[in-house]
Amino acid sequence: MPEMPLTVKRSIELLGIVLLGTILVVGSSIIMPVLMAFFISILLVPVYRFLRKWKVPEVLAIVVPILLLVIFVGLIGWFFSSQISTLVNDFPQIKKNVSQHLHALSNWISSISDYSTKEQTDFLNKKSDDLLSYAGTAASGAAVTLSSLFIFVGLLPIYIYLMLFYKDILLRFIFMWFKTDHHPRVKDAIYETESIIKNYLVGLLIQITYMTILLGGGLMIFGIKHALLIGVIFAILNLIPYVGALIGNIIGVMLTLTTSTELWPVLTVLIVIAVVQFLDNNILMPRIVGSKIKINALVAILGVVVGGSIAGVSGMFLSMPLIAVLKVIFDRTDQFKQWGVLLGDERPAKSPMTFAAFRKKSPVPVKAGLEKTKAKQKE
Known part of the structure; x- marks a missing residue:
């Protein structure tokens, strides 16, 4: 059989990329929960194997790590709800601080431009009305989004359970795709994939822990309000490469501005975040995850x-x-x-x-x- 021309091979590869991207876009609501469950199930495999090693029934060995995961996520939700309730209690003071910051910003704009305070107020009122009308139209789809989120979260434990229960069928399916001569390479790829995902996800959990401790603890030492909340938010957002750190900085500054009328807390937050990021990027994270991926x-x-x-x-x-x-x-x-x-x-x-x-x-x-x-x- 004549060999396929190189241009045809490359065309098929590019066509495959386009087809894969189309499938991901069209079926993201179905594919994403499956992918999330796949990665989480690999993270839970060591616990499952440990329980099976001690003769724990298979069903119980699958249910126990899923329950531990649910408890862990529940604790994170409880922490955020408690911090948000604290923010709600401080809302009158936050409103007063924001008003002072807006007044100072208005005076600064008036000093460098021809816009008077009245013109700025009219502009803000107009944009506020536009924002409220946009929020009203967006609220109509909030119920659908919320229901999709509940479906996403509700399906995850089911998918994880079934993937762990039928993992041998899935592995046999993968091997049957390849010739017998290629099975050793497929086996090595499966082991390395499991190792990379497990080390990466465990490394991220470790990263969230030490960044919360370093950042939250550092801000608490300097007397920054809502220090732990800023630390947890930044640590979680930092999981998104490059983009998350920028968003975390912005949220940290915004939270600090709402709880203080001075600028030194903002500078303190930025400096502490910069120091923690330096330690994370150059010392801690390369030793935990950097060598794996x-x-x-x-x-x-x-x-x-x-x-x-x-x-x-x-x-x-x-x-x-x-x-x-x-x-x-x-x-x-x-x-x-x-x-x-x-x-x-x-x-x-x-x-x-x-x-x-x-x-x-x-x-x-x-x-x-x-x-x-x-x-x-x-x-």
């Missing part, structure tokens, strides 16, 4: 943006582990190895424009590991 920053940002446009917040959170799984698969297939190179962060030690050997699919020395490669060659 090697995705370049460009692909990570694009993944977050595309995931958010397809499935909202859940798509942003799932983008990184999904890209990591795809990289594991691509790296183990000769046909798609170039896509694994595109997703990774291993830059060639020399330009492929000047070295023909670096244009091939075979492994090449990379800039970060060039010295190690030379040492191995000497040995």
Whole structure:
């Protein structure tokens, strides 16, 4: 049988990408809960195996980790509800502080422009009316969104239970897709995928914990109000690569401005966040997750943006582990190895424009590991 032309192969690959993207966009409400359940079930597999090792019945060994997960999520919900109730109690003071900040901002705008206080007030009133009318139209779809959220959360435990219960069927289905000669590589890919997802998700839980402690504790030392709330919000949003940290900074500043009329608390929040982020990016996180997932920053940002446009917040959170799984698969297939190179962060030690050997699919020395490669060659 004649080999398929290279242009046809590449056309089929691009067509597959377009088809996959279309499926994700059209069926995001169905696919996202399944993907979320898949990643969470892998996280719960060690607990399931531990219970099975001690002869716990299979059904109970599946239900127990799901109950632990529900309790954990319930505790997070309880914490946020308690913090929000504190904010509600402080609403009169918050309203007074916001009024003072708006007055100071209005005076500053008047000093640098020709807009008087009355013109600014008229402008704000007009925009407030527009915002209220927009909120009224958006509220009509709030019930649908809320019901979709309840369906999403309600289906997760069911999906997780069934994935753990039928995991052997799913594994056999995967193996039957490939020739017997390829089964060892498929087995290695499954083990590495499980290891990457498990280490990544556990690493994120550890990251949320230490960032909440460092950031919340640091802000509490300086007497910042709602320090723990700012710490938890920033720690959770920081899970969204690059974009989440920016949103977390904005929310931290806004919460601080509503509880204080001075600027030094805002500067304190920004400085503490910067210090904690420096420790997280350069010392703590690389030791926990950085060595497990090697995705370049460009692909990570694009993944977050595309995931958010397809499935909202859940798509942003799932983008990184999904890209990591795809990289594991691509790296183990000769046909798609170039896509694994595109997703990774291993830059060639020399330009492929000047070295023909670096244009091939075979492994090449990379800039970060060039010295190690030379040492191995000497040995």
